Amino acid sequence: MEMKIDTTISSTIPDFKIGIIHYHDIEVGDSPQMLKGRLQLFQESIFFDLQDKNITDIAGVSEWRDVFKRTGKDPNRYRNSAEALFRRVKKQNYLSTINSAIDLNNFFSLQYEVPIGIYDLDQLKGNTIELRVGQAGEAYTGLNGRENSMENLIVAADEGGPFGSPFVDSNRAPVGNRTTNAVQIIFLKPSIPVEECEKLTKSLMDMFISIHGGDGSFRVVNA
Numbered sequence: 001m002e003m004k005i006d007t008t009i010s011s012t013i014p015d016f017k018i019g020i021i022h023y024h025d026i027e028v029g030d031s032p033q034m035l036k037g038r039l040q041l042f043q044e045s046i047f048f049d050l051q052d053k054n055i056t057d058i059a060g061v062s063e064w065r066d067v068f069k070r071t072g073k074d075p076n077r078y079r080n081s082a083e084a085l086f087r088r089v090k091k092q093n094y095l096s097t098i099n100s101a102i103d104l105n106n107f108f109s110l111q112y113e114v115p116i117g118i119y120d121l122d123q124l125k126g127n128t129i130e131l132r133v134g135q136a137g138e139a140y141t142g143l144n145g146r147e148n149s150m151e152n153l154i155v156a157a158d159e160g161g162p163f164g165s166p167f168v169d170s171n172r173a174p175v176g177n178r179t180t181n182a183v184q185i186i187f188l189k190p191s192i193p194v195e196e197c198e199k200l201t202k203s204l205m206d207m208f209i210s211i212h213g214g215d216g217s218f219r220v221v222n223a
Helices: 033-052 059-071 081-090 100-112 194-212
Strands: 002-005 017-024 116-120 128-133 139-141 147-149 154-158 161-164 181-187 215-222
Touching: 002 017, 002 215, 017 194, 033 081, 033 100, 059 081, 081 100, 081 116, 100 116, 100 181, 100 194, 116 161, 139 161, 181 194, 194 215
Parallel strands: 002 128
Antiparallel strands: 017 181, 017 215, 116 181, 128 154, 139 147, 154 161
């Protein structure tokens, strides 16, 4: 699908950039033991690192809190999904395994310190994904089971409206065991140079394909 960044973002966050990965003919299932083990050990390591550190001191968390401020959303009330993961780990409320795609998503979100969304491509509508700032009245039921207002939050939208956000994704296109085609959006740190963004995006894609098979393509899109 084509990816567009609307001026509602580029005019406010000129250094905004995302990595986008398309996957085809993948097989999603239970996470291999290697991934489960790495995710568990990584969370334990983060827990000890956070004993003498504030979550808001984490570079990616801090940058995305600033993004939320710039679009008009209070980051103390609406936390980006990476910050939410770190807060769970700090409380030793470690992430349980869901499936291979979501577990890998969570692992890299913690590693890169940024929100990452993955969506079932066959559940999306049209040929374009637009990233923009949510408008008044826009809302969807999220994976958290609640109705979430998208006003003043960055959203990913297709012809059916918003379906994803660095805050929380909707329940419209979740990746599960029946998913064979997917699109992944890495909401990268605005401060990172494009060259590094490309390396990070490719690294995630390569690990994903090594676990799920199929093939993938990636690119970095900036404002």
